[in-house]
Amino acid sequence: METIIENLSQFWQYTGFANATWQHLVMILIGLTFITLGIVKEWEPLLLVPIGFGMIVGNIPLVAGLQVSIYEQNSVLNILYQGVRLGWYPPLIFLGIGAMTDFSALISQPKLMLIGAAAQIGIFGAYVLALAFGFAPNEAGAIGIIGGADGPTAIFLSSRLAPELMGAIAVSAYSYMALVPVIQKPIMLLMTTKKERLIRMPAPRAVSQREKIIFPIVGFILTAFVVPSGLPLLGMLFFGNLLKESGVTRRLAETARGPLIDVVTTLIGLTVGASTQADVFLSAKSVMIFGLGLLSFIIATTCGVGFVKIWNLFRPEGSKLNPLIGNAGVSAVPDSARVSETVGREADPKNHLLMHAMAPNVAGVIGSAVAAGILLSFLG
Amino acid sequence: MTTTLVLLDVAAKAARMAQQDPYGWIMTLVAVSVVFLTLFLLQYCYRFIGWASTREEAPTGVHSQKAARRKDAAGKAGAETEVAAAIATALSLEASGEVPAVIGLALDRYFSESVHDKESYIITIKRKY
Numbered sequence: 001m002e003t004i005i006e007n008l009s010q011f012w013q014y015t016g017f018a019n020a021t022w023q024h025l026v027m028i029l030i031g032l033t034f035i036t037l038g039i040v041k042e043w044e045p046l047l048l049v050p051i052g053f054g055m056i057v058g059n060i061p062l063v064a065g066l067q068v069s070i071y072e073q074n075s076v077l078n079i080l081y082q083g084v085r086l087g088w089y090p091p092l093i094f095l096g097i098g099a100m101t102d103f104s105a106l107i108s109q110p111k112l113m114l115i116g117a118a119a120q121i122g123i124f125g126a127y128v129l130a131l132a133f134g135f136a137p138n139e140a141g142a143i144g145i146i147g148g149a150d151g152p153t154a155i156f157l158s159s160r161l162a163p164e165l166m167g168a169i170a171v172s173a174y175s176y177m178a179l180v181p182v183i184q185k186p187i188m189l190l191m192t193t194k195k196e197r198l199i200r201m202p203a204p205r206a207v208s209q210r211e212k213i214i215f216p217i218v219g220f221i222l223t224a225f226v227v228p229s230g231l232p233l234l235g236m237l238f239f240g241n242l243l244k245e246s247g248v249t250r251r252l253a254e255t256a257r258g259p260l261i262d263v264v265t266t267l268i269g270l271t272v273g274a275s276t277q278a279d280v281f282l283s284a285k286s287v288m289i290f291g292l293g294l295l296s297f298i299i300a301t302t303c304g305v306g307f308v309k310i311w312n313l314f315r316p317e318g319s320k321l322n323p324l325i326g327n328a329g330v331s332a333v334p335d336s337a338r339v340s341e342t343v344g345r346e347a348d349p350k351n352h353l354l355m356h357a358m359a360p361n362v363a364g365v366i367g368s369a370v371a372a373g374i375l376l377s378f379l380g
Numbered sequence: 381m382t383t384t385l386v387l388l389d390v391a392a393k394a395a396r397m398a399q400q401d402p403y404g405w406i407m408t409l410v411a412v413s414v415v416f417l418t419l420f421l422l423q424y425c426y427r428f429i430g431w432a433s434t435r436e437e438a439p440t441g442v443h444s445q446k447a448a449r450r451k452d453a454a455g456k457a458g459a460e461t462e463v464a465a466a467i468a469t470a471l472s473l474e475a476s477g478e479v480p481a482v483i484g485l486a487l488d489r490y491f492s493e494s495v496h497d498k499e500s501y502i503i504t505i506k507r508k509y
Contacts, residue, residue, distance in 0.1 A: 110426035
């Protein structure tokens, strides 16, 4: 009888109930919130559901030495986590993004690319603020990239510059990407007049197949020559797009934009979520990262819309741009372009900005990868 | 071992940056300039490619009829892009989420014929003997 009680007592010591702390419960609650937002509100469900479940997985109270935790060498989760830690997953996601993105809107209106550049100021605005709050330059660079509104790039850069902050940065980036409509709309309304919101832009011209094939080749060579440190992201993005547009590699393009990106997204979401263990995640630094992330999104949106307004001062009457496409300079594709369309339609139900906003939106993907390359070359 | 060395390198670079540019203004100025310069160069490349492409399609001599037809088709595609956006918008009144945007893009791709892969449809079988 005594042995049975002793065994039961020993078993109890191994259970989650015996090892749980309030921090574990808070993190599990945050994970459940993510899952709820993903399922009920349908906010970025492909990301929030795996990250939310990963948070629960990573915060099950454990006794050290069971070889199951994500930070224990050679555990299954630890092996899957190597793709995040060493930066394999983000370039594979970029391959899929390249294979599913239609750059026609950008090719037909290349001038709108500059809006994508203006919105990247959010990254560096957050960098300056993070330095002012006492973060080291490498940490500030990793935090700043949240303003690019690009989850894979944020993971890629933070895994190189500040791995210890990666969980908070990734969760912050994906949370704000899900909240793009909530964050951007008030800023857009605040910065534009009714008259500006009514500006109509001519329909973009049709783009030939040859232009679409030349686009990824020229784009890659030029950007990679300027920022070679962005090679993994830029190379995969443009390669994926070439697979799509070449017209002769249909199967490869379908795999890249289908099963491959699905598998990698599942793994990246789950492992990033599992890496947010209570003892590392629940800190003042994480709260500051969330605050700076929000500020970087606000700066990026403000700079995008403000840039179009300033540009309009130099454009002749009749060829002015609608400033509502300025918010789409961040690389949350197609969410921020959809916000442009929605806000534009509220002002004039017959004014469709979606295709115009897609141009700075996809330029933002290129811009944030270039910005990540610059930060890496300075700080990595 | 390699990871540790990389992190040490990052720490050394960060320390140097903290000393040389404590407020981050120099880094910001340089980085923003590089991002702008890269996308500025890129947009000029694409402007040139677009210009060359449309110039090739401009009506000249005996090919004028054919070129005019192409121009008509391009105009139609431009209009159809608007149609695609309009359909997407109409759908979004009924449904929310990504569906309208996806339908809009799919229609646009369909109208501009980029969704169709070009296959040779020639099957070559080499006899082994």
